[in-house]
Amino acid sequence: MADPVLELSHLDKAFGALKATDDVSLTLMPGEIHALIGPNGAGKTTLMGQISGRLPPDSGTIRFRGQDITRLSVAQRARMGLGRSFQISSLIPEYSARRNVMLALQARQGHAYRFVMPVRHDRRLTEPAIEILTRVGLEGRASVPSAELSHGERRLLEIAVALALRPACFLLDEPMAGMGTEGVGRLVTFLKDLKQEAPILLVEHDMDAVFRLADRITVLVYGRVIASGNVDEVRNDPEVRRAYLGDEVSA
Amino acid sequence: MRELRREHMLNALLAAALFAVPLWAYLVDEPFLITLATRVAILAMAGVGLNLALGLGGMVSFGHAVYFGLGGYCAGVLAHHAFNATPVLMGLDGTNQMLVIWLVAMALSGLLAAMIGALSLRTSGIFFIMITLAFAQMFFYFALSWPAYGGEDGLPIYVRNVFPGLNTMRPWNMFVIAFVMLMLVLALFAMIRASRFGAALMAIRQNADRVAAVGISPFGVKLAGFVISGMITGLAGAMMADLTRFVSPSMMAWQMSGELIVIIILGGTGRLFGPVVGAAILVGFEVIFGGLTEHWKFWLGLVLLSVVLFARGGFIGLLAGKERHG
Numbered sequence: 001m002a003d004p005v006l007e008l009s010h011l012d013k014a015f016g017a018l019k020a021t022d023d024v025s026l027t028l029m030p031g032e033i034h035a036l037i038g039p040n041g042a043g044k045t046t047l048m049g050q051i052s053g054r055l056p057p058d059s060g061t062i063r064f065r066g067q068d069i070t071r072l073s074v075a076q077r078a079r080m081g082l083g084r085s086f087q088i089s090s091l092i093p094e095y096s097a098r099r100n101v102m103l104a105l106q107a108r109q110g111h112a113y114r115f116v117m118p119v120r121h122d123r124r125l126t127e128p129a130i131e132i133l134t135r136v137g138l139e140g141r142a143s144v145p146s147a148e149l150s151h152g153e154r155r156l157l158e159i160a161v162a163l164a165l166r167p168a169c170f171l172l173d174e175p176m177a178g179m180g181t182e183g184v185g186r187l188v189t190f191l192k193d194l195k196q197e198a199p200i201l202l203v204e205h206d207m208d209a210v211f212r213l214a215d216r217i218t219v220l221v222y223g224r225v226i227a228s229g230n231v232d233e234v235r236n237d238p239e240v241r242r243a244y245l246g247d248e249v250s251a
Numbered sequence: 252m253r254e255l256r257r258e259h260m261l262n263a264l265l266a267a268a269l270f271a272v273p274l275w276a277y278l279v280d281e282p283f284l285i286t287l288a289t290r291v292a293i294l295a296m297a298g299v300g301l302n303l304a305l306g307l308g309g310m311v312s313f314g315h316a317v318y319f320g321l322g323g324y325c326a327g328v329l330a331h332h333a334f335n336a337t338p339v340l341m342g343l344d345g346t347n348q349m350l351v352i353w354l355v356a357m358a359l360s361g362l363l364a365a366m367i368g369a370l371s372l373r374t375s376g377i378f379f380i381m382i383t384l385a386f387a388q389m390f391f392y393f394a395l396s397w398p399a400y401g402g403e404d405g406l407p408i409y410v411r412n413v414f415p416g417l418n419t420m421r422p423w424n425m426f427v428i429a430f431v432m433l434m435l436v437l438a439l440f441a442m443i444r445a446s447r448f449g450a451a452l453m454a455i456r457q458n459a460d461r462v463a464a465v466g467i468s469p470f471g472v473k474l475a476g477f478v479i480s481g482m483i484t485g486l487a488g489a490m491m492a493d494l495t496r497f498v499s500p501s502m503m504a505w506q507m508s509g510e511l512i513v514i515i516i517l518g519g520t521g522r523l524f525g526p527v528v529g530a531a532i533l534v535g536f537e538v539i540f541g542g543l544t545e546h547w548k549f550w551l552g553l554v555l556l557s558v559v560l561f562a563r564g565g566f567i568g569l570l571a572g573k574e575r576h577g
């Protein structure tokens with residue numbers, strides 16, 4: 001079996017008395033979509049935060065591409081190939097969609113300290129940026145400041161920015177939240193393709209989408225992993241049904 | 252696009268006005284007016300420095316007077332030793348060459364900005380404001396209590412420092428030097444703002460988490476911006492000391508830091524020519540109302556308040572519209 005791209009072992013994170021992450025271990029294998037589900041407040045975003053480097057875990061380790069990254073900064077991890085989207089869209093509000101993607105491209109090219117050449121007409125940035133926006137269907141909105149995009153468009157731009165990093169793994173936190181059914185359908189097709197490029201750790205509330213996409217599912221409740229396996233295993237797990245899925249599945 | 256062109260035209264107009272007024276004064280022999288315009292140009296330059304940190308990078312430094320004052324003392328101290336033919340320290344001679352003084356002022360200001368920035372840029376918001384203020388006050392009191400260079404009385408520059416090929420004692424010549432330097436600094440600002448570095452710096456002001464998430468460390472970019480900012484303001488300080496032929500701790504006082512912030516807000520935060528307009532308004536107020544009432548700063552404060560409340564883009568924003576990054 002191949003080595004995991006991402007490997008969490010025994011992560012713990014507490015906010016005061018609240019255990020937001022409680023002894024979580026999981027892996028992300030090449031080519032897979034690993035869905036992380038659980039009720040609100042289960043600790044999914046907190047876990048993503050520890051993987052991306054925004055939150056330091058209290059204990060445990062995170063290995064990425066065979067390297068221990070537990071102590072690296074957000075920017076260092078991003079440069080190693082962790083591409084994330086935020087649950088609440090987090091873009092550069094005054095920058096157009098194109099310039100948001102260009103910023104990610106410039107970061108990947110490793111040139112934050114170039115003082116002379118103007119970016120606006122730098123074709124090493126503008127051309128790939130338009131290509132990526134076209135992939136997610138935002139090319140018509142390239143010049144619109146991200147603050148003026150619709151909610152759904154911002155979700156897509158989040159993904160475009162992650163794409164621009166050409167990451168070795170995607171961390172997507174509820175990419176479909178607030179998208180209409182049509183948007184969700186298109187995104188499902190898109191993510192199915194995307195996993196060929198790099199595996200995806202996907203936090204998502206839309207169970208339909210999760211069941212259609214996920215190769216594996218891990219269920220988090222109160223910060224703990226209560227079940228992990230393929231779609232059928234998790235669907236039929238009695239504890240999961242009781243704690244989380246409830247009637248939704250039997251219906 | 253139209254707004255962009257409107258701002259370009261406005262900028263050209265402002266530059267022309269800043270040159271035309273003292274030119275007219277030169278022709279009709281009104282040296283006072285020339286010196287006022289020189290003051291505007293130099294203050295604007297100090298403002299451009301702060302605008303890089305505050306306007307582009309969102310670093311609200313309430314201590315930029317420390318670089319202004321340090322630049323001033325570079326001019327004063329080096330000239331003092333050149334005049335008295337004594338070494339500054341350990342065999343290092345003073346100088347009355349402006350170009351050398353400018354380089355020293357920029358180097359030392361950059362160094363100081365690197366130190367202060369390294370210690371303060373991990374904080375943000377009100378903490379950053381207070382820390383930068385505290386550092387500046389530290390140096391202010393140091394200058395105040397250090398007797399070797401005049402302490403609170405300040406240090407006069409008896410003969411203005413020299414510039415190759417120009418008699419700097421002539422007001423018009425001094426103006427031309429200040430004007431050309433201001434234009435160069437503005438060009439540098441425009442270049443940085445348009446560059447990859449500028450793109451990262453302005454993005455950090457808006458959303459540092461996002462910038463980190465694409466792999467650019469905000470701290471390093473901010474620190475580099477802060478250092479360049481301090482260097483420009485230090486350069487302006489050296490020129491101001493030469494203009495007034497005097498340097499004193501008041502150049503480092505918190506009021507001076509405040510004035511630099513006021514200049515930027517009045518003109519338009521982050522806008523290329525914002526500091527030029529802001530400096531002109533400040534000096535204009537001082538001259539027009541300073542003669543009438545001691546409370547001219549109160550009236551300036553009212554103008555500032557209305558800008559903050561009703562014209563958030565400052566004067567440039569009012570005339571050229573909102574800034575678009577494209």
Ligand SMILES: Nc1ncnc2c1ncn2[C@@H]1O[C@H](COP(=O)(O)OP(=O)(O)O)[C@@H](O)[C@H]1O
Pocket residue numbers: 015018020038039040041042043044045046047
């Ligand atoms: N910075 C924080 N400080 C204190 N508590 C937090 C913080 N972030 C999250 N929490 C708490 O941790 C728990 C998990 O939150 P979160 O990871 O956002 O859940 P999810 O993404 O699964 O909905 C919640 O109870 C939340 O209130």
Ligand SMILES: [Mg+2]
Pocket residue numbers: 044045046087
């Ligand atoms: Mg969440």
